[in-house]
Amino acid sequence: MSALLLEGTPKTPTVNFDPETGFLELKGRSIPENSIDFYKPLIDWLDKYGRSPRPKTALHVQLEYFNTSSSKCILDLFKKLEGVRATGNEVTVLWHYEADDEDMLEAGEDYAGIINIPFKMIQIEEVDGGEA
Amino acid sequence: MERVDNSVDNSGGGPGDSPALGGVLCGIVISSILMLHSIHDLYDELERKRVMLTFQGPLSAELISALLGAMERRMEGIEQDPRIRRRVFNVVMECLQNLFHHNNNRIVQGGRTMSTDEPHGVVMIAQTTQGYQVLTGNFMAEGDVERLKGHLDRINSLPPEQLRELYRETLANGTYSAKGGGGLGMIDIARKSGGKLEYGFVPYDKDNAFFSLNVNVTN
Numbered sequence: 001m002s003a004l005l006l007e008g009t010p011k012t013p014t015v016n017f018d019p020e021t022g023f024l025e026l027k028g029r030s031i032p033e034n035s036i037d038f039y040k041p042l043i044d045w046l047d048k049y050g051r052s053p054r055p056k057t058a059l060h061v062q063l064e065y066f067n068t069s070s071s072k073c074i075l076d077l078f079k080k081l082e083g084v085r086a087t088g089n090e091v092t093v094l095w096h097y098e099a100d101d102e103d104m105l106e107a108g109e110d111y112a113g114i115i116n117i118p119f120k121m122i123q124i125e126e127v128d129g130g131e132a
Numbered sequence: 133m134e135r136v137d138n139s140v141d142n143s144g145g146g147p148g149d150s151p152a153l154g155g156v157l158c159g160i161v162i163s164s165i166l167m168l169h170s171i172h173d174l175y176d177e178l179e180r181k182r183v184m185l186t187f188q189g190p191l192s193a194e195l196i197s198a199l200l201g202a203m204e205r206r207m208e209g210i211e212q213d214p215r216i217r218r219r220v221f222n223v224v225m226e227c228l229q230n231l232f233h234h235n236n237n238r239i240v241q242g243g244r245t246m247s248t249d250e251p252h253g254v255v256m257i258a259q260t261t262q263g264y265q266v267l268t269g270n271f272m273a274e275g276d277v278e279r280l281k282g283h284l285d286r287i288n289s290l291p292p293e294q295l296r297e298l299y300r301e302t303l304a305n306g307t308y309s310a311k312g313g314g315g316l317g318m319i320d321i322a323r324k325s326g327g328k329l330e331y332g333f334v335p336y337d338k339d340n341a342f343f344s345l346n347v348n349v350t351n
Contacts (some may be wrong), residue, residue, distance in 0.1 A: 010197060031200075031225055033193045033232060065218070067225055068316035075303060100214055103222075103324065106296070114304045 022054030030066040039073035046080035062096035182259040190250040238271040263350040
């Protein structure tokens with residue numbers, strides 16, 4: 001299967017899902033009016049990836065903003081990865097947040113409390129996302 | 133076109149009715165002076181109320197992007213604390229998207245509501261002594277008022293930790309609303325605000341009510 005590469009826009013994140021290395025990245029802003037349209041191809045890609053995943057998969061999430069319309073879709077991505085982990089593969093979510101952004105840290109903790117995947121909270125200086 | 137001829141008949145005066153025409157012209161001059169005064173009054177009032185952004189009219193995804201971009205640039209010049217900047221941006225984003233999605237596409241003309249093709253709404257963002265306020269208003273179906281009121285009252289009754297718990301439960305329960313948020317929007321707005329959501333409903337007719345929301349983001 002091929003990599004999923006989407007360039008970021010002021011309302012949607014950069015996506016870089018590489019099936020060869022198991023490196024998955026979601027970066028920037030996720031604030032579209034209709035998140036289901038944006039996330040459908042990502043969910044479908046993970047569905048396919050889950051049939052023959054790498055032994056180790058790491059999803060890097062580095063979001064500056066996400067809206068509540070995106071939050072359920074992001075949960076669906078994690079649920080797909082939960083399935084990958086349930087079949088005996090190593091899966092990690094690396095949740096990046098800016099040093100002073102407690103809200104983004106809390107959002108990561110909220111997901112970690114719902115999803116059965118190890119989360120690593122990674123403090124960074126600044127999220128380099130698109131301008132609105 | 134025929135319209136041109138008709139407009140002469142509709143004007144009420146016959147040909148050569150110059151006093152009436154003079155009256156109309158004079159009226160235009162007076163009303164335009166009044167409008168010039170009122171735009172200055174509006175400017176003064178917006179300044180006095182420390183309004184950062186205000187809009188009333190039809191909403192589109194492109195317009196929401198433009199309003200968010202304008203807000204972000206203004207906030208960068210005003211607010212030093214990045215946490216407050218982010219919270220205000222989040223609240224404005226969710227409020228505008230609420231306006232866009234939870235809208236029964238109606239406007240008022242001549243005191244009565246009528247349907248339109250696009251969602252309509254009003255938004256005003258202002259600085260306050262404690263921080264910022266985000267005010268929005270839109271028409272909604274009268275039949276949905278009780279459900280929304282119950283949702284807002286429940287949110288307002290919860291302390292921060294329980295509000296976070298409600299957010300997690302709502303996120304985890306797996307149901308989607310038609311637009312994807314699944315009832316998370318108001319909870320998120322309340323969490324980012326750190327205060328109570330102030331709201332009001334004005335019944336217009338048996339099918340429509342005007343919903344107003346005031347969200348304070350405090351320093």
